[in-house]
Amino acid sequence: MRGEGRVRGYQFFAPTAIHDAVRFKAENPGCTIIQGATDVGVWVTKRAFTAPAMLYLGKIEELNELKDGASITVGANVSLAAFEVFIRDRIPELYRILNVFGSPQIRCAGTLVGNIANGSPIGDTLPYLFVADAQLELAGTTGTRVIPVASFYRGYKKFDLKPDEIITRAFIPVVKDTLKLYKVSRRRDLDISAFTAAIRLRVNGRIEEARIAYGGVAPTVVRMPKVEKFLTGKSPLLETFQRAGAIARAEIKPITDVRGSADYRLQLAENILSKFWHEAFRSSGTRPSHDGCRQEHPA
């Protein structure tokens, strides 16, 4: 049964079908979607946020889907906790990052799609989604479309999402290449990142393909095309990654905020590539290894 009514003066709607949800969104400009409300709730309690209408998707059963296929399909209602368990053996690197995402309570309420839609440049799941070429299904009043996660972001909190559209599913490929994910925060647990990174390499003697995404260095998570181009075709030697670090530093213009200075982020952007080499290649000569993600805390 769908729910409808007014809460603190705004319209609240909890439909049970996607077509009702997108119609409501189209008819209520400025409507805010709620999943776990771990972001939206903070806006309300700390920033006196109000919206003309709120749309809760949790009653739409179709959006509870979590299944294997060519990619993992993650419905908009799937909690981070459920996703974390599902990927434990499928994507161990991302699993370990989710272990230090917020707290168990936040992961039980919050969703993967909420993390994507919130669009924070320091959202912890995003670097993986960028290097894995994850995709989003968007539903609107005239049908659905599928877009790469990376093209969803048009600037700081600006999205490729039409007024009638909602994100219904995310499609998450399972990366088998050499992969490391990083979250740098002041403390290990229950802290927001100052810097995040995903480094994915396909190596066959030489680096055949490099995909690198950084968070916390620009208004959105970004790929690092100059670093990727530099690494491609090279042998995975420490010196190569040190030079790549210098290129990374020149490729970004981070800002100073409460979580870290611009200089600190530039240093992280440079050093993380040498750190990656030590973790992926040092113990086995130049052979890639697949285990071990890192959550960094500088203290």
Ligand SMILES: Cc1cc2nc3c(=O)[nH]c(=O)nc-3n(C[C@H](O)[C@H](O)[C@H](O)COP(=O)(O)OP(=O)(O)OC[C@H]3O[C@@H](n4cnc5c(N)ncnc54)[C@H](O)[C@@H]3O)c2cc1C
């Ligand atoms: C104490 C605390 C700790 C946290 N720790 C972390 C952390 O370690 N790492 C991290 O990355 N984040 C963290 N967060 C932020 C937050 O928990 C995540 O971003 C979470 O994934 C949001 O999911 P949600 O379902 O609660 O989203 P909501 O708050 O419900 O929504 C978030 C945004 O996405 C939009 N949205 C939601 N669903 C859809 C949809 N289907 N279609 C279109 N738009 C949609 C909403 O309108 C809103 O703008 C933390 C938050 C708190 C309060």
